[in-house]
Amino acid sequence: MVNPILDTDNLKSFIESLKINEEQKKVLFDELPKMDEKERLELLDMLKNVYLLNEEENKALENLKSNWEEPKE
Amino acid sequence: MLVVKLTNIYSIKFIYKNMAKTKGPEAGPKTPEVPQEIERNPFYEQESVVVKSITEQYAKETKIDGQEKKEVASFLSRDSEKVYRDFALVWFENNKAKITKEIGLIPPNASDEWKMSTVLGSKEQGFMGAGGDMNKPEYAEFRTKMDKIGVLMTDMKKDVMPPATPFLILNYLQNSIREKENKIKELRKSGEAGDARDASAIITADSLEKDREEMYETMKKIAGTTMGEDLAEKAEAKVFKDGFKNKEETIASKLEDKKSEVKEKKEQELINKEWEAFSRLPDKEKEKQCIKLGLTKESDIDAFRDAVIENAKKQGIEETALYGMLAKDYKPYQITSSKFLWVGKETFIVPGPTGSPEKMSAERLNNLKSKLGDNYSTEIDSSAQRILGREWREELEGKITLEVKNRVEELAKSPEGARNKIEKLYNKARERITDEYIQKFLKKAEKTEEKRAEIEKHFKEKSPEKSIKDFYTAAIFQQGRLENLGDDFGDSDQKAVGGFLREWGIKGTNKNILSSIDAGAYKKARKTQLGFFNLIMKLLEASLMPKP
Numbered sequence: 001m002v003n004p005i006l007d008t009d010n011l012k013s014f015i016e017s018l019k020i021n022e023e024q025k026k027v028l029f030d031e032l033p034k035m036d037e038k039e040r041l042e043l044l045d046m047l048k049n050v051y052l053l054n055e056e057e058n059k060a061l062e063n064l065k066s067n068w069e070e071p072k073e
Numbered sequence: 074m075l076v077v078k079l080t081n082i083y084s085i086k087f088i089y090k091n092m093a094k095t096k097g098p099e100a101g102p103k104t105p106e107v108p109q110e111i112e113r114n115p116f117y118e119q120e121s122v123v124v125k126s127i128t129e130q131y132a133k134e135t136k137i138d139g140q141e142k143k144e145v146a147s148f149l150s151r152d153s154e155k156v157y158r159d160f161a162l163v164w165f166e167n168n169k170a171k172i173t174k175e176i177g178l179i180p181p182n183a184s185d186e187w188k189m190s191t192v193l194g195s196k197e198q199g200f201m202g203a204g205g206d207m208n209k210p211e212y213a214e215f216r217t218k219m220d221k222i223g224v225l226m227t228d229m230k231k232d233v234m235p236p237a238t239p240f241l242i243l244n245y246l247q248n249s250i251r252e253k254e255n256k257i258k259e260l261r262k263s264g265e266a267g268d269a270r271d272a273s274a275i276i277t278a279d280s281l282e283k284d285r286e287e288m289y290e291t292m293k294k295i296a297g298t299t300m301g302e303d304l305a306e307k308a309e310a311k312v313f314k315d316g317f318k319n320k321e322e323t324i325a326s327k328l329e330d331k332k333s334e335v336k337e338k339k340e341q342e343l344i345n346k347e348w349e350a351f352s353r354l355p356d357k358e359k360e361k362q363c364i365k366l367g368l369t370k371e372s373d374i375d376a377f378r379d380a381v382i383e384n385a386k387k388q389g390i391e392e393t394a395l396y397g398m399l400a401k402d403y404k405p406y407q408i409t410s411s412k413f414l415w416v417g418k419e420t421f422i423v424p425g426p427t428g429s430p431e432k433m434s435a436e437r438l439n440n441l442k443s444k445l446g447d448n449y450s451t452e453i454d455s456s457a458q459r460i461l462g463r464e465w466r467e468e469l470e471g472k473i474t475l476e477v478k479n480r481v482e483e484l485a486k487s488p489e490g491a492r493n494k495i496e497k498l499y500n501k502a503r504e505r506i507t508d509e510y511i512q513k514f515l516k517k518a519e520k521t522e523e524k525r526a527e528i529e530k531h532f533k534e535k536s537p538e539k540s541i542k543d544f545y546t547a548a549i550f551q552q553g554r555l556e557n558l559g560d561d562f563g564d565s566d567q568k569a570v571g572g573f574l575r576e577w578g579i580k581g582t583n584k585n586i587l588s589s590i591d592a593g594a595y596k597k598a599r600k601t602q603l604g605f606f607n608l609i610m611k612l613l614e615a616s617l618m619p620k621p
Contacts, residue, residue: 020504020507021504024507024508028507031514039514042510046507046510049506050503050507057495057496060235060499061495061496063235063241064237064488065488067237067244068240068241068491069221069244069245071247071485071486
C-alpha cells in the first residue's frame with residue numbers, strides 16, 4: 001500500500017502550496033499519476049528542498065522587515 | 074534574538090575586559106572590536122546539505138568581499154564606540170550624586186574620557202561598572218543601537234551572509250550617514266558662531282565628513298555587488314536614455330557660441346598683455362607711441378584696443394590676423410613701411426618676437442599674416458572643441474554620480490528593492506532544482522539511456538553552439554507554436570515541429586520523417602508533457618541518425 005503521504009492528491013496539494021512556476025507545476029501534475037512509489041519519494045525529496053527554500057525566503061524577508069530602519073531626516 | 078543578546082553581553086564584557094587593564098581617570102575604554110565568538114544563526118546551521126549548497130551558490134551573487142567586510146566592520150566598530158561614549162555621558166549626568174558618594178568628588182572640568190572611564194570601568198577596579206545599565210528601559214535608545222550593530226557585526230564574520238544582510242548594511246550606513254550629516258551641520262554652525270569651541274568643532278566636522286565619504290564609497294561597492302550591477306555603467310545608459318546628447322552632437326550644437334566665447338577671452342588676454350607692456354614704457358617712449366597710435370596719456374585700455382585694431386587695419390591687417398600675430402609676439406599695430414622709389418618696392422618694418430624689428434617685403438608680410446591668422450582660427454576652433462569636450466565629460470560624470478547616488482539611496486532607503494532581489498534569488502534557486510528534477514525524471518522515463526547519450530553526441534556534432542539541455546527545456550516548456558499544435562499532426566503541425574528542430578540546428582528533419590509519426594500515436598503522446606517530449610525525441614533521433 002502506498003504511503004498516504006505519497007498519494008496523488010497529497011503530493012498535488014503540496015506542489016500547489018509551493019512557489020513553483022506554472023509550467024513546472026503542469027509537468028509535475030501530468031506525470032504524478034503515473035509515478036510509482038520510488039519516483040514519488042524522489043519527488044517528495046525535491047519538494048522538501050523547495051519547501052526549505054520557501055521557509056528560508058520567508059525568514060530572510062522577516063529578517064529584512066524586522067531590522068529595516070526607516071530613513072532618518 | 075538570542076544572537077542579539079549574546080552579542081551585546083559579549084560587547085559589554087569586552088569593554089569591561091579592556092577597562093580592567095587600566096586604571097585612573099585618564100584610562101578610557103578601548104574601541105570595541107568585532108566579537109571573536111560568533112553565535113551562529115541556528116536556522117542556517119540546521120539546513121539540509123542540499124539546500125545549504127544551493128544557498129551558497131546563489132549567495133555568491135550577493136557576496137560582499139573581504140575588503141568590504143573589513144570596511145563595514147570598521148564603521149560598525151567606530152559607531153559602537155560612539156554609542157558607548159554617548160551612553161556613558163548620559164549616565165554620568167543622571168548619576169552625579171551616586172558617583173560622588175561611591176568614588177569621591179568629581180574633578181571640576183572632568184573630561185569626557187574621565188567620565189567614560191568612571192562610568193564604564195569595573196567596580197573591582199574602583200569605577201562605577203555601569204555598562205550593564207544599558208539594559209534598563211531609560212537607556213533603551215542605546216541598547217537598540219547596539220543590538221543593530223551587534224547583528225551586523227555577527228553577519229560580517231559569516232562566510233555566507235544571510236541574503237538580507239547586504240541590504241541591511243546599506244540601510245544602516247545610509248542612516249549613519251544621515252546622522253553624521255546632521256551632526257556636521259550642527260558643528261559647522263557652532264564653528265561659525267565664534268565661541269571657544271570653534272577649532273575643535275571644525276576638526277570634528279571635517280573628520281565626520283571624511284567618515285561620511287568613506288561610508289558612501291563602501292555603500293556604492295556593496296550596492297553594486299548586491300544588485301549584480303555595474304552602477305556607473307547602468308547610470309550612464311540611463312543618462313543617455315533620458316536624452317543626454319552624445320559628445321559629437323553636443324560639440325556641434327555649441328561650437329559657434331563657444332568659439333565666440335574663447336575668442337573674446339583670448340583677445341582680451343592678448344590686448345591686456347600689450348596694454349601692460351605699453352603701460353610700462355618709459356615716459357618719452359610712451360609719448361611717442363601715443364602720438365603714433367593717436368592716443369593721449371589719459372587713454373584707457375578700451376581706447377588702446379581700438380587704436381591697435383585701427384592701426385593694424387591701416388596696414389591691411391584684419392582682426393583675425395592681428396590677434397594671430399599678437400599671439401606670436403608680433404606687434405602689427407606698430408608696423409611701418411617705406412618705399413624706395415628707385416626699386417619701386419615697399420618694405421615693411423615689423424616688430425616681432427626676436428626683439429629687433431624684421432624687414433619684410435609686402436609678399437612676406439602677406440604670407441605671415443595669412444599663416445598666423447589661419448593658425449589663430451584653427452587654435453580657437455580646437456580650443457573651443459577641447460573645452461566643450463571637457464565640459465561634456467564633466468556634465469556626464471556629474472549626472473552619472475547623481476544617478477549612482479540616487480540608486481544607492483533608493484536601495485538603502487526602501488526595502489522594496491531588497492525584497493524583490495531576495496525573492497528573485499530564491500525563485501531562481503527553486504526553478505533550478507525543480508528543473509533539474511524534471512530533466513532527470515524525464516531522462517529516466519525515456520529508459521534507453523544509451524540511446525539518449527548517442528542522440529546527445531550527434532546533437533553536439535550537428536549543433537555545437539547549442540546546449541541539448543536548453544533544447545530539452547525548450548521542447549518541454551516551449552511556449553507558442555508547439556503548444557498550439559493541432560490534434561492530428563497535419564501539414565501545418567509538421568511544418569511547425571520541423572521549423573522548431575531546424576532552429577536548434579537539426580536540419581535533417583524532412584517530410585518523410587515527420588509523416589512517419591502515426592496520427593493516433595501522436596494524439597495519444599501529446600496528451601502529456603512527457604509523451605510530447607518523447608515524440609520530439611523520436612523525431613530528433615530520426616533526424617540526427619537517419620536509418621540507411
